[in-house]
Amino acid sequence: MEELYAVIMAGGQGTRFWPFSRRAQPKQFLPIISDKTMLEETIARVQPLVPPSRILTVANQEQTNQIRRLCPELSEENLLVEPQGKNTAPSLLLATATLYLRHPQAIVAALPADHLIADVERFQNKLIAAAAAARQTGHLITFGIPPTFPATGYGYIQFKQPPLYKIQGESFYEVAQFKEKPDLETALQFLQAGHFFWNSGMFIWQAETFARELAEAAPEMYNYWEQIILALQSEDFSKIAAIFEEIPAISIDYALMEKASRVLMTRGDFGWSDVGSWSSLLEVWPADEQGNAVRGKGLLLESSGCLLFSPHKFVALIGVKDLVVIDTPDALLICHKEQDQKVREVVKHLHQTGKKELL
């Protein structure tokens, strides 16, 4: 499909993979899943459908320098620089406006640079179908992930059955409502109800559809859209910088998806994970019979359920269970796998105590 463009959102900062991830090296720039960075994996996943000339990235200046090194096949004009990180709505306004000016019928697949997709072929087929649906129906399209547990860490998409469209063998459901991250009780209700899927944060839309929905449902943001269009036409980056000073730092979900009237959801059942924390890798890295997933040099005695990452140092684990152990040259994390979200508190502590060299 010639008008399909991939916009890779690579601007995330993330602290949940400390100490391996640092300010200058967030998750998308780390080889966490394989020996390639997640960004490279993400690009490789769309390459069979989209040539490099139609793959764009959005990130800050420093990150863009890294992208240039990692992905020399991307053309310079496709490396979009955000003057500052302001969540996904500003990034996607900038990227979609850029493509709108090149080609108003461009279909944009907005994809985070740091997600895992296990079944790549299935993902590719569904992406093609979603792009077709975006063009044929004039809707904003989103991938909903069939939930496997009552997660409280994701937003949910409530959708209406039966499907509104069937396109290239895929069902597209009208979205009733986007739901914020629920508490556990609500998440359990969602799971039982069956028509609440996780919001994957992956979206597909035609550039002109995006502009129209923004104008109708989010006039304040549409005002920024128009400013961005003018700034891009003037080719004056300082104008973009000025807009990014002002534009609210909000997610595209909150800025547009929740408010837009024409939104469709299709099933993202292709082995998706947002790899949100170290322990999520226990289901990704190959594990031994005791459920230990090891990358690096380790000797494990009477230990089970552990994730060990130690590329440099020999590590002996004895008689321990369900630990996440991450060794880097200047910092070591040892964490119960059910508490790995508290890594943020360590990062906060390092901020507060001025240990900048460990951030």
Next chain:
Amino acid sequence: MEELYAVIMAGGQGTRFWPFSRRAQPKQFLPIISDKTMLEETIARVQPLVPPSRILTVANQEQTNQIRRLCPELSEENLLVEPQGKNTAPSLLLATATLYLRHPQAIVAALPADHLIADVERFQNKLIAAAAAARQTGHLITFGIPPTFPATGYGYIQFKQPPLYKIQGESFYEVAQFKEKPDLETALQFLQAGHFFWNSGMFIWQAETFARELAEAAPEMYNYWEQIILALQSEDFSKIAAIFEEIPAISIDYALMEKASRVLMTRGDFGWSDVGSWSSLLEVWPADEQGNAVRGKGLLLESSGCLLFSPHKFVALIGVKDLVVIDTPDALLICHKEQDQKVREVVKHLHQTGKKELL
């Protein structure tokens, strides 16, 4: 007391403090208790009673080089070199024979270099009393440690009540029997019976008493004693080396104490610990309210009962319990505190897999 000599047994090899201890740096050469090595602590403990001219060490050549660096106050003739490590009996034959030749009435306090004694003043008083008892009674004297739990890792000394002697305010009990390390059931019986104390491995004897008891109770070892005396008189170190080739590698407990008829025990209630493993330091290092004992740079969140040693690297512990964490530049140990005796298996594995650089 002018004839009191201290013989510091510094030849141990020990693998239980891996990865901090290495072949070339066993426990006695490490600052595990304070910022001084255990050897230095041991020497400092006897210094007020015994001047450097009467402090001897026994160790192999390499270890003796380290002793020379650490303790320049010791005179060269007092640094006894064992041609090879053969357990405590050969070491103490060599040391006692050396002193016997200098002064047959010498009183020898044989002290391991790697024990902790919390109440130093009490220890010093009891050592003086034991030395007096050794001289006055012509017995071999041993410190028995009042047991605090049914330990299976120590030998026991069964003693007879009431005490046979009272010297300088201290009671000296006739030893009925030395008992090997018991199983748990037997250890419980010992604890209930009340007249079984732990064998501390610290002994006091007059040199000529030692020779006499050896001749009477252990004629085979007495034969080696006579050879050592001759070798020392000849000042030919190669003769000592030849004897050490042949002499059985046995403990002094097994070689002499268990067999001798004149053995007294006195209470070693001066806060003794043999610091037998990492977890034993949980009772030695200062701990926070959650029972965490930390040396080095650490941030502990919702963690308790952990021993953390990390002199170089920042370590974050989150949501973990009862862990021993030892970080060194090239190896890291993470171990449940109740399984720290399995550190030996790691060392064995390193041997078997040829990772000599980590030993």
